Amino acid sequence: MTSTNSSGPSHPLERVLFEVKHTIVGQDTLLERMAVALIADGHLLVEGVPGLAKTLAVKSLAAAISGSFQRVQFTPDLVPADLVGTRVYHQHSGEFRTELGPVFANLLLADEINRAPAKVQSALLEVMQEHQVTIGRETFRVPEPFLVMATENPIESEGTYPLPEAQVDRFMMKVIVGYPTQAEEQAIVGRALRPPEPPQAMVTAEELIAMRGRARQVYVDPAIVDYAVRLVAVTRSPATAGLGELERYVTYGASPRASIALVTGARALAFLRGRDYVLPHDVGELALDVLRHRLVLSYEALADDVDADTIVTNVLRAVRTPEVVLRNR
Structure with missing residues (x-):
């Protein structure tokens, strides 16, 4: 298993984020x-x-x-x-x-x-x-x-x-x-009390x-793709994962674009953190941001004060996380 840490391809982006943090606090x-x-x-x-x-x-x-x-x-x-x-x-x-x-x-x-x-x-x-x-x-x-x-x-x-x-x-x-x-x-x-320093390039x-090209070389195990597709599928039909009580809250689930965004986003996140392979945790970490705006909720969800984040969180708990064995990596 190969890891690219401080000297890996993520290093330039780490410098970029560090430079932005000279201006931005938190976030x-x-x-x-x-x-x-x-x-x-x-x-x-x-x-x-x-x-x-x-x-x-x-x-x-x-x-x-x-x-x-x-x-x-x-x-x-x-x-x-x-x-x-x-x-x-x-x-x-x-x-x-x-x-x-x-x-x-x-x-x-x-x-x-x-x-x-x-x-x-x-x-x-x-x-x-x-x-x-x-x-x-x-x-x-x-x-x-x-x-x-x-x-x-x-x-x-x-x-x-x-x-x-x-x-x-x-x-x-x-x-x-x-x-x-x-x-x-x-x-x-x-x-705010002192003159701001403009960020350096x-x-x-x-x-x-060029970094985009290197990020496309990050290894994505087929089990990761299957995990992302299963997550998106459950947003369309929660009952398939034992979440029948959520069926009445979801009018339309996420589209196939969500599956693509989960996998490509997880690959970019792994690259950003200095790895040349994707973990199921990367998919789970991005799931809320990728899925929350793609769910069309029913009026019953609005009446019961159920939001998309609640539904996605329940989906993440219900869908089994794969065990990815990274042999020969």
């Missing part, structure tokens, strides 16, 4: 999930109240990988052209020219994405899945690596537009950001793309 889970999404070529949906450094986290990460960063504040009057770009007529030359929108960046922050109507939210569908934008008859590729991080505010629901299921399913993970501890908040206030975009 370890969010920062790690952002790194997983970068390596696994996924996108993040983040839910948290205002003031928890969601914007600063993305901006700092973009600086640490020497990438470009764009922030779009989603509002009800936003139109798709404000996001992806449009063709503009120039009177002096008599020609139409394409003006590219803010999605052409390495890290895009879609702030309060549920405040824009569905047609604007759907404008992200093509670029999130295909990493390209079609304007008129031309197709433009976005720079690589490309990460969309969208935020939602859980404390205000007036004037918001719930994300369509097709849009939500494109996000690899949904991370819930909570308040900092008292010690962390004291450190936050202390840092630790890796280039080209080096990050």
Whole structure:
């Protein structure tokens, strides 16, 4: 069994996260999930109240990988052209020219994405899945690596537009950001009293793309794939794992994208932690973030105050964890 620790391929990303932590206090889970999404070529949906450094986290990460960063504040009057770009007529030359929108960046922050109507939210569908934008008859590729991080505010629901299921399913993970501890908040206030130091670039975009290639070499045992598929299958039919009491709470379970996200995310997490093999624990650790936004709950679940995290937690307990024997690794 081979392990790649301090000198392994995860070392550059560890330096990146350490550099970001010069600016961000706490938020370890969010920062790690952002790194997983970068390596696994996924996108993040983040839910948290205002003031928890969601914007600063993305901006700092973009600086640490020497990438470009764009922030779009989603509002009800936003139109798709404000996001992806449009063709503009120039009177002096008599020609139409394409003006590219803010999605052409390495890290895009879609702030309060549920405040824009569905047609604007759907404008992200093509670029999130295909990493390209079609304007008129031309197709433009976005720079690589490309990460969309969208935020939602859980404390205000007036004037918001719930994300369509097709849009939500494109996000690899949904991370819930909570308040900092008292010690962390004291450190936050202390840092606010002195001028901030901008993060230094630790890796280039080209080096990050190369790390993606090395992460794809991380060994995934067939039992790990079977475990991820069984977890997702139980979200669709809880009774198959002895969870018949949850059947009335789930209208639709997770899609096959969830199985893919569990395996690719676990592979990226193993790479980030310096291993060249995936453990069942990696899948279980990401299960809440990968599955919570993919479950469509019934009105009975809302009435009984049962949320997706409760259902996923019960599924994790009910599904047997495989014993992976890593011979010849």
